[in-house]
Amino acid sequence: xVQMVESGxxxxxxxxxxxxxxxxxxxxxxxxxxxxxxxxxxxGLEWVAVMSPDGRLIYYADSVKGRFTISRANSENTQSLQxxxxxxxxxxxxxxxxxxxxxxxxxxxxxxxTLVTVSS
Amino acid sequence: DxxxxxxxxxxxxxxxxxxxxxxxxxxxxxxxLAWYQQKPGKAPKLLIYKASSLESGVPSxxxxxxxxxxxxxxxSSLQPDDSATYYCQQFSSSCxxxxxxxxxxx
Numbered sequence: 001x002v003q004m005v006e007s008g009x010x011x012x013x014x015x016x017x018x019x020x021x022x023x024x025x026x027x028x029x030x031x032x033x034x035x036x037x038x039x040x041x042x043x044g045l046e047w048v049a050v051m052s053p054d055g056r057l058i059y060y061a062d063s064v065k066g067r068f069t070i071s072r073a074n075s076e077n078t079q080s081l082q083x084x085x086x087x088x089x090x091x092x093x094x095x096x097x098x099x100x101x102x103x104x105x106x107x108x109x110x111x112x113x114t115l116v117t118v119s120s
Numbered sequence: 121d122x123x124x125x126x127x128x129x130x131x132x133x134x135x136x137x138x139x140x141x142x143x144x145x146x147x148x149x150x151x152x153l154a155w156y157q158q159k160p161g162k163a164p165k166l167l168i169y170k171a172s173s174l175e176s177g178v179p180s181x182x183x184x185x186x187x188x189x190x191x192x193x194x195x196s197s198l199q200p201d202d203s204a205t206y207y208c209q210q211f212s213s214s215c216x217x218x219x220x221x222x223x224x225x226x
Contacts, residue, residue, distance in 0.1 A: 105211035106154035110163035
């Protein structure tokens with residue numbers, strides 16, 4: 001079954017860290033670029049970060065640059081998002097999203113998301 | 121950053137109606153635009169990519185058009201299952217989404 005499953009979310013205090021994971025199955029993980037997209041409660045979608053299959057191309061949204069780090073382990077079919085110096089505005093459901101068609105950043109497969117709540 | 125603005129923000133229509141949602145970009149994105157459908161508690165689902173290409177498995181009542189800065193998503197005959205929030209997304213420069221259009225069935 002083609003799917004991606006996020007994990008690692010939770011409730012944390014401002015200034016602390018959290019590491020999210022995205023486990024993929026049912027497709028050749030090493031052939032696909034994966035992104036992180038987040039959605040604050042009751043709000044719209046915000047793109048967060050992307051890493052190419054070989055790990056050489058990495059981009060971040062300005063809102064997370066310098067605080068978040070994306071990585072992947074092709075041998076384990078997983079992608080991770082290390083989130084440091086968390087802020088209340090980082091509270092959101094974090095989705096892993098797959099880019100399928102060439103170099104175009106749109107997403108044909110999404111996970112169900114993992115919820116991150118940053119609160120004191 | 122390219123800003124995407126959708127209209128209307130909410131929409132109420134009856135089964136069988138033709139429904140149109142508009143998305144405007146703050147600068148030209150050519151045809152580098154996608155549309156998604158999101159139902160409560162679910163992940164977004166890709167409907168349309170490159171402005172007018174229908175994703176595999178998506179009903180043909182959904183269609184997209186436009187280029188440059190103005191785009192539309194049309195549902196030719198609204199069905200009860202189409203109740204959802206719809207988002208446009210540009211991928212011409214990085215990636216940004218519209219604020220969403222909530223579609224309700226009367």
